[in-house]
Amino acid sequence: MTYLIESISNPELETKLKNKINLKTKPIGALGELERIAFQIGCIQQTENPKIENPTIVIFAGDHGIATKGEVNPFPQEVTSQMVYNFVNGGAAINIFSNTNNLNLKIVDAGVNHKFPEDLDIINAKIDFGTKNYQDTPAMTLEQCNKAFNKSGDIISKLKKEGTNTIGFGEMGISNTSSATLLMAYFTEMPISACVGSGTGLNSEGISKKQHILSEVYNKYNPQNATEAMCTFGGFEIAMLTGAILKAVELKMVVIIDGFIVTAALLTALSINPNVLEYCIFAHNSNEKGHTKMLEFLNAKPLLSLDLRLGEGTGAALAIPLIQASVNFLNDMASFDTAGVSGETKD
Template sequence: MTESALTEAYIRARLDAQARPPGSLGRIEDLAVELALIQKRATPCADRIALLLFAGDHGLTQEGVSAYPAEVTQAMVATFLAGRATANAFARAVGVQTTVIDAGVAADLSHPDLVDAKMGRGTRNAAREPAMTVDETTLALARGAAQATAAVARGADVLALGEMGIGNTASAALLMHRLAPAALDDCMGVGAGHDAAGLAKKRAALVRAAERSDAVEPFEVLSQFGGYEIAMMAGAIHGAADRNTPVIVDGFICTAAALVAVRLRPETRRVCLFAHRSAEAGHARMLQVLDARPLLDLNLRLGEGTGALVAAPLVRAAAALLSDVASLDDVMGGRL
C-alpha cells in the first residue's frame, strides 16, 4: 500500500473486515483512521509516546492575573524534575517518557534532565507592551519545532504536549480572543483558582492588553499576547506535522497553542489529536473553532499535559486496532 493509495475509505474497509461487528468500537475506530492518515501508514504505531512539557513565565502576572505568584513556575519545574508532580505520576502510569523544557522561566535553572531552550526570564507584560519581539517569536517557534524533531529522532511515534507557566491562561485567553475570534469574556476563566475579586482583576488586565493592540494577524497576535512556552508548543506542532507525527493536545493552554499553529499553517491541523474538554471557560468554544472532537471529558483543568497523558492509552489502543486484530476472513478460514 503506497502513501498515495492510503485513503480513509481503504482504512475503514480494513476496520469493517475485522472479526467484530462493523463500527462496534465507535470513536476508537475514528481515532485509528486519524492515526493512519497522519502517519501515512496502514498500520500506525503509538508504542512510544513522548510528553514535551514546556515551562515559561509571563509578564502579565505583574497585573495580578493569577491567584499564584510567578515563583510557582520555578517550583513546579523543580517538582517535575524530581519526578513528583501529577504529570510524572500519570506519565509513569501510562508508560510515557517526559522531557521538561525551559522555554522562559523567570529564574536561572540548571539540572541534567532539563532542556535549556530559554528565550528569557519570562515575557514582557502584555498589558503594557508586546509580550515578545518579532525575533523572539520567530525563534521560539523554531525552537519548539526543533524539540519535536529531536523527540521523533529519539524514536517517538506520537508526541504529547504539556505546559507550566503561572499566568498562561490569561495569555491563552487573549490568543483565543483574537484568533478564534471570540468575545473576551467568553475566553476567560478562573485559571489556577481565582475567586470573584481575582477574576475581576484578571479581566481588567486582559481588557487593557486587548485595548493596547488591535493585532489580528496570527504571528502578530502571538507576538503581542503569547508566551514563550505557548509559542514553542505551536512550533512543536509544526515540527511534528513536517514529520507526519501525531500530537496529543492537552487542555486550554495547549489548545490555544494549537490554534496559533493552525492559524499560521492550516495544514498542521491534521496532526492534532485533542485529548479532552477541560473545565476552563472557553475551551469548549476553542475546540469547536478547531472542529475538534475531544476524546475525554473529565472536568480536568490542571494542565501539565495530564489530560494528554490520560488519553495516551486510547491512542495506543487505536493504533493496535489496525495492527493486531484479525480479519473475519482469517478467523473463519482458520488462518490464525
C-alpha cells in the same frame, strides 16, 4: 517562516483503511471513536499498519510579565520554577501519569524567571527570564518569537530522530491562561468575556477583575497576523508550543493536544498552516471555561471529559493508552475471514 505540511488525504489508502476496520470481528462502528482514531493515525502515517512508537510528553515552561503584579493570578510567579523542580523530582501529576503509561517525559525551560542549575535534568531553551507585561508593551519581540519557534522545532526534530512518532504537549506558566485567553479571543473573534476563566483558581470577583484587565489589554493592540498576535499576547512556552506543533506535523508525527493553553498554541499554528489540524488528536475537554468553546470552534472531538484543568500535559498522558488501543485493534484484532466468524447479513 514556512513549514512543509502536507494534507493526509489519500483516497486509495482511506478506502483500504475503512475496509480493514469494517471487516474486524465486530459490528460496523461498534468501537466508536477508536475507529476514527485508528483511521486518522493510518492516514497520518500513510499505512494500513500504523504504530505508536516511543510516545513522549514535552512540557514547555515559561513566565509571564503580567504575573508579577498578581492581578490575574492567585499564585505567585515563583510557582513556575518551583513546579519545574517538582517535575524533575517526579512529584507532579504528569510524572505519575507518565510513569503509569510508560511515557517519556521531557521538561523544557522556554523562559522561566529563574536560573536553573546547569546539571538539572531539563532542556535549556530559555529565550529570556519571562516575557514583558503586555499591559505596557508587547510580550516579546519578533526576534524572540521566531527564536522560540526554531528552538522548539529543533527539540522535536531531535525526538523524531530518537524514534518518537507520537507526541503530546503540556505547559507550565503562572498567568498563561491570560495569554491563552487573549490568543483565543484574537483567533476566534469571540469576546474576552466568553474566553476568560478561573485559571489556577480565581473566585468570581477575581474572574471579573481578570476579564476587565484582559479586555483593556486586548483593545490596546491590533496585531495583523498570527505571529504578531503571539508577540503581543503570548508567552515563551506558548510560542514554543506553536513551533513544536508545526514541526511535529511537518515531520508527520501524531500530535496529541492537551487543554486550554496548548489549544491556544494550536490556534496560532493553524493560522500559519491549516493542514495542521489533520494531524491532531484532542485528548480531553478541559474544565477551563474557554476550552469547550475552542473545541467547538475547531469542530474537535476530545477523547476524554474528566473536568481536568491542571495543564502539564496530564490530559494527553491519560489519552495515550486509548490511542495505543486504537492502533492495536487495527493491527491485531481478527477479521471475520481470519476468525471464521460470519459477518453481517445483507438484505
